[in-house]
Amino acid sequence: MGIPEVVDIIVAGGGPAGCALAGRLAKADPNLQVLLIEAGPNNKDDPMVFTPGVYPRNMRILDSDKARFYYDSNPSTHLRGRKSIVPCAQVLGGGSSINFQMYTRASASDWDDFKMPGWSAKDLLPIMKRIENYQKPANNDTHGFDGPIAISNGGWIAPIAQDFLRAAGAVGIPTTDDLQDLDTAHAAEIWAKWINKDTGRRSDAASGYVHPVMAAQTNLHLLCNSKASRVIFEGTKAVGVAFVNVKPGHNKDNKETVVKARKMVVLTSGTLGTPQILERSGIGGKDVLDKAGVKTLVDLPGVGKQYQDHYTTFSVFRARQSEPTIDDWLRGDPATHERLTLQYQLTKSGPLASNGIDAGFKMRPTEKELEEMGPAFRKYWDSYFKDKPDKPLMFGSIVNGHFGDHSLVPPGKYFSMFQYLEYPFSRGSIHIQSANPYEDPIFDSGFLNNAEADIPPIRWSYKKVREIARRMDAYRGELTSCHPHFHPASPAAAEDVDLETAREILGPLALTNGIHMGTWSRPAKHEPNKVREDIVYTKEDDEAIDNWVRDHVETTWHSLGTCAMKPRENEGVLDARLNVYGTTNLKVGDLSLCPDNLGTNTYSSALLCGEKCADLIVEELGLTIQNPHAPKARYTMA
Missing domain, CATH: 3.30.410.40 (Cholesterol Oxidase; domain 2)
Known part of the structure; x- marks a missing residue:
């Protein structure tokens, strides 16, 4: 079955946040048409994904077919003339399909430090529990046991x-x-570990949120091997997404295809991908956009800045x-x-x-x-x-x-x-060089610059x-x-x-x-x-x-922070409801939203960002996500 030309919501990026968001939205209302776009291949029933012990293969650059590699644009004096390499997952499920499967969570003060309404640890705890199928004994009330993502000792x-x-x-x-x-x-x-002890399989986000919904419903559409290029606007209202085909063997001069969104566009292409989509769409610092030959729609100097890692x-x-x-x-x-x-x-x-x-x-x-x-x-x-x-x-x-x-x-x-x-004070940046979605960005990891x-x-x-x-x-x-x-x-x-x-x-x-x-x-x-x-x-x-x-020193694949949720006057890109400043019907729901670092292997936090974004959207649409862990509220979370 083909992809419809018009849907209700487009989720651009099929990593952990995008999978959680798209799956939750589609399940909340079977009549809501949701499209999930992912640049990499489908991970469904791939033994190189679901077999936990084969993941070291993903670290081998020449052998990996499920990752893209970002290189520092210039040698770094902070690394004694070395360039750093930051891999970025390019497969459905994102990092959850190829990561080290180490289960950790951020400290309570990490979320409190965001200093944004609705984002304290107390606010987010019901969502944290909603995510988890915790398969270990627990002596506290911070874990969940009936969620889609399994945690065990393997x-x-x-x-x-x-x-x-x-x-x-x-x-x-x-x-x-x-x-x-x-x-x-x-x-x-x-x-x-992010491993299901009953099946012996990796607990990736697509297997938890996307594949089960697609097996039971027809309103979640999946488009793999397709890269979101830019957001389509009518004025400053997001109305669609243009994408290009990146399937191996296709030429890089493929023309864009446009799919329209009746209600909303959400970018979940990750800390390295989302700011590039915004800038190609005319949203970013005017100086950056002028150099890239992109007309400025919204001047947001914070886009692509404050890159962080572990x-x-x-x-x-x-x-x-x-x-x-x-x-x-x-x-x-x-x-x-x-x-x-x-x-x-x-x-x-x-x-x-x-x-x-x-x-x-x-x-x-x-x-x-x-x-x-x-x-x-x-x-x-x-x-x-x-x-x-x-x-x-x-x-x-x-x-x-x-x-x-x-x-x-x-x-x-x-x-x-x-x-x-876990909390480097060094910062980097990523910016486009042109409107061409195939051209490498200007990337500065910032490693050890403090x-x-x-x-x-x-x-x-x-x-x-x-x-x-x-x-x-x-x-x-x-x-x-x-x-x-x-x-x-x-x-x-x-x-x-x-x-x-x-x-x-x-x-x-x-x-x-x-x-x-x-x-x-x-x-x-x-x-x-x-x-x-x-x-x-x-x-x-x-x-x-x-x-x-x-x-x-190397990356831990824990990139975050390039579209920070903080006041616009402080180079913020998003408000507390994840709306992109200066636009309507456009949100960002991945780890690029973090205004500060999170002391954790970031898979758990990426899921949380996607789930939180889903809650915000269903509230705005008047829908419901069932969540037994939620406090009584005007709407029910899941």
Whole structure:
């Protein structure tokens, strides 16, 4: 069946927010004609989407067919001449179809900091619960159990997760049973996952909101492999969307096709896509539009500004040979692939029903650690974190293997530690160069352009996770290529594998195997019962860490903030009801609306933005979304 030329509501962008929004609207009224436009392919029943354990493939740029990659337009002096790369999902379900499946939620103060009516944590809690099919025991009233998106511990938890929790406790990070209660900011837990424990499948947004509605109703229309180019206006009233076909094999000179909207257009093309659509439509800073040759319809200088992300670095450690890791799977061992695939197909369990990230922490520094970070960082701490005890400064997690290229490292078992800076003070931007939807934008990630605020926490977190690793029973040294380049004589120099473990890995020829042994340095005898003292770092060691951060810091795929919901005079783009200033019948419902950062893996927040936008629209249309978690109100939320 073809796509109608006129519908009631067009949702432009099929990521988590767009799927939640379109599905909720279509279900609210079977007579409401809703069109969802997505630039990528349909994800329905795609084993590369629904099988949780295959997601590392999405990190491989050359192999990925479900992501678009944005590159910094210019080398960054803040990254020592490096360009950053920010992947953006281009598949139905967006990031929920290809992400790491790590379930976290923002702190209550994150939403309160928006300072917009209807957007406090208390206001949003019923929607948070409406989203969730929480498949873990709960000891608080912040989770929901009958929503469309499942959360569980997955189909396998590696033994190293408990090893990690014990070692985290040894360095002052206690264990809790629910780190996602909106308040706890310093603890470790078994990390939950966006995986349905009953089916063993990934809990992506399209499978939760779009496919079930389309199977039961005829009023939700889906247009994939089509990129929204611009909004069509009559005056300043949005009346439709122009799109182009981006299916592989089609030329980039395809002409636009227009579909009309009787009631509303909502942009949900993400933090990187939505501002480009607005600017191509004549909505943005006049200086930007003039340079791009686009006539200004509404002068909104905030469009495309205040780009934010979360920053990650990861360090890799050697694990004992007896440790069950996913390294053989990651290195492509045929027998392991056959065994794990068969286990998953027959039982929906095992490593392929997991993401290999079974434990993690949120963390705030002690007073002593704050002093060690230096006085320059203190002002940021005092102004932003000090009086908000629910805000963690850093996240961290353990990965049960090495996600890098195994052909470049010695054989063996590994575990990795990821550190995430949740509230960077650095900011970037994205703007179009022309009205051509195929031309690359001018993108500045802004990574580390406020180094005095953003580097000290990452440096501190690196030291912290290193101390956790050194206290784990599985620890057998460090992969030196994945650590800072300390002076060899420094006590901070990375400890590589001891000769006993080298023999374990390589056999009796380990001592004479110069090829492999040449990659190992500063051997360290493993002593599992030794009480380890914290490494003492010098000023030169700190500089080595800082340079390593600049050389290796990466995106977490958590982009937000380029169409901020705040007063227009403060470079705001949206009001509290998500209307684009200066227009009618046009809203934005994705993570670009965030006026400040959110300390979380952002899938949960993207769903929340889409659901909140649905509530606003059904209220305006006089419809109803059923929600058992909602307080009594003039209309019922779902």
